[in-house]
Amino acid sequence: MLTARRTTTSPAWQFAILIAVVMITGLSQGLLLPLLTIFLERMGVPSDINGLNATALYVxxxxxxxFVERILIKVGFKRMLLGGMIAVTIAMLLFPLIPSMGFWIVLRLIVGMGDSALHYATQLWAVSISPADRRGRNIxxxxxxxxxxxxxxxxGINLLKINDAAPFIVTAVLFVIVMAIAWWMLPDRKADASTGMEQPPQRYRRSYQWAWFALMxxxxxxxxxxxxxxxxxxYAMRLGMGEASISYLLPFFGLGGLILQLPLGILSDRWNRKAVLMICGIIGGLVFIFIPMAGDNTWMLLILxxxxxxxxxxxxxLGLAYAADILPKAYLPSANMLASLHFSIGSLLGPYLAGMGIKYISIGSIFYILACFFIVFSVMGFKFRGTIRTATDS
Incomplete structure (x- = not known):
């Protein structure tokens, strides 16, 4: 029985365990996409089919x-979290056993479903145990x-030097360790079917109408x-770059986001969130244009x-924060759901459009498309008024 274990009642310890869970979940996603792409490229799979295979995770x-809300209400936070971790762990161990593109599509679907359950349970749990004065910091x-x-x-791509199965095995072992800690220490929390917040009529349509720019x-x-x-x-393998270069370069993309996340958040609080989004979109778009010009120069790519x-x-x-600035409080859950749907749609389109662009346009098209999207978004900002709405608006 889960309740027979020595669970902790400390919100701080619960939050620390949830942080460990989400970190290992992020690690598995960050590894799986490029790792399977490398394997399929080795097999000679066309780039558009390679990208289409990658979308299975986001499907x-x-x-x-x-389904996550109904599942959470039925089984509770802890069981849903553990179920998601078990699904991802089993899939990770099966990937190297059957190197088949069709089988991998099924496994990616399972990983995506497990990750979705994990994120939903951990995020709501983290919010529910965070005091109001530290909720923003904790999120x-x-x-x-x-x-x-x-x-x-x-x-983890560097583990391929040991064996093709090594990255999957190491990731699965990390999941098992964190899963054991969660099973042993986290209490068995139940979910209430009620949100405890009034749900205004036409909340999704009005959220779009009032905050479409903030949701993009x-x-x-x-x-x-x-x-x-x-x-x-x-892109890198077709330029003749090695797997080690790929494994070291991709983390710097995320590192840049981590370094500037807090400063940009503070700047948007003190200045103008819409303007910060527009300026960052233009600068980011221009940087993407320069990436193909760097060729296989590792140091230049690292900086870019x-x-x-x-x-x-x-x-x-920043988009969610801007939506919170504009919308009445009662509309924020709907806006969060719409933002999650947008994220999923973007994630579904990303691998396939990138693969199509590499195959039919040029290998650098992946960056040109990104540049176009971010710059067009920033220009659209000039047409968005961003009027602050109140609960009395209709």
């Missing part, structure tokens, strides 16, 4: 979103923990994250990756 994430730490894990994930960064962030981690390994990641790596959180 799993997207599809699971429609920022939660996001940074995922970012650190996602950035460190590609380093989530889609751009999802597209960027997925296209970079699935498309850059193909840090700059691009720094300026657009906070788009998801």
């Amino acid at each position: 799993g994430v997207f599809g699971m979103m429609f 920022s730490l939660y996001g940074m923990a995922y970012g650190v894990g996602f950035s460190l994930g590609p380093l 960064p989530a889609m751009l962030f999802g597209y960027m994250e997925a296209s970079m981690n699935s498309g850059f390994p193909v 990756f840090m700059l691009a990641g720094g300026f657009v790596g906070s788009f998801f959180s």
Whole structure:
């Protein structure tokens, strides 16, 4: 029985365990995308099919979103969290056993569903145990923990020097360790079917109507994250770069986002959040244009990756913060759901469009498409008024 274990009642310890869970989840996602892309590129799979295969993970994430709330209410936080971890762990161990593209699609779907369950349970749990005066800080730490894990994930590619199965086995072992800690120490929390907040009528339509510009960064962030981690390994290998270079370069993209996340958040608090988003979009877009010009120059790519990641790596959180500025409080849960849907849609499109661009346009098209999206988004900002709404608006 889970309740027979020595669970902790300390919110601080619970939060620390949840941080460990989300960090290892981010690590698995950060590793899996480029790792499987490398394997499929070795097999001679066309870049567009390679990208299409990568979208299976995000199909799993997207599809699971429609069921997570009901599952959470039925089984509770802890069982849902452990179920997600078990699914990802089993899938990780099966990847190297059957090197088949069709089988990998099924496994990626399972990983996506498990990750979706994990994120939903851990994020709501973290919010529920955080005191009001530290809730913002704790959610920022939660996001940074995922970012650190996602950035460190590609380093696992270096384990290929030992054996092709080594990255999967090491990741699975880390999951088992964290899962054992969660099983032993976390209490068995139940979820209430009620949100405890009044749900205004037409909340989704009005959230879109009032804050469409603030919801777009989530889609751009999802597209960027997925296209970079699935498309850059193909791009680099076709330039003749080794797997070690890929594993070291990708983390610097995430590192740039981690370094500038807090300063940009503070700047947007003190100045103008819409202006910060627009300026970061333009600068990030221009940096993406320069990346193909660097060729296979590792040091130049490293610098450009840090700059691009720094300026657009906070788009998801800045967009949500801007939506919170504009919308009445009762509309924020709906806005969060829409932002998550946007992120999933962007993640679904990223690998496939990146692969199509590499195959039919040029290997550098992955960065030109990203540049176009971010710059167009910034220009659209001039048409968005960003009027602050109140609960009495209709």
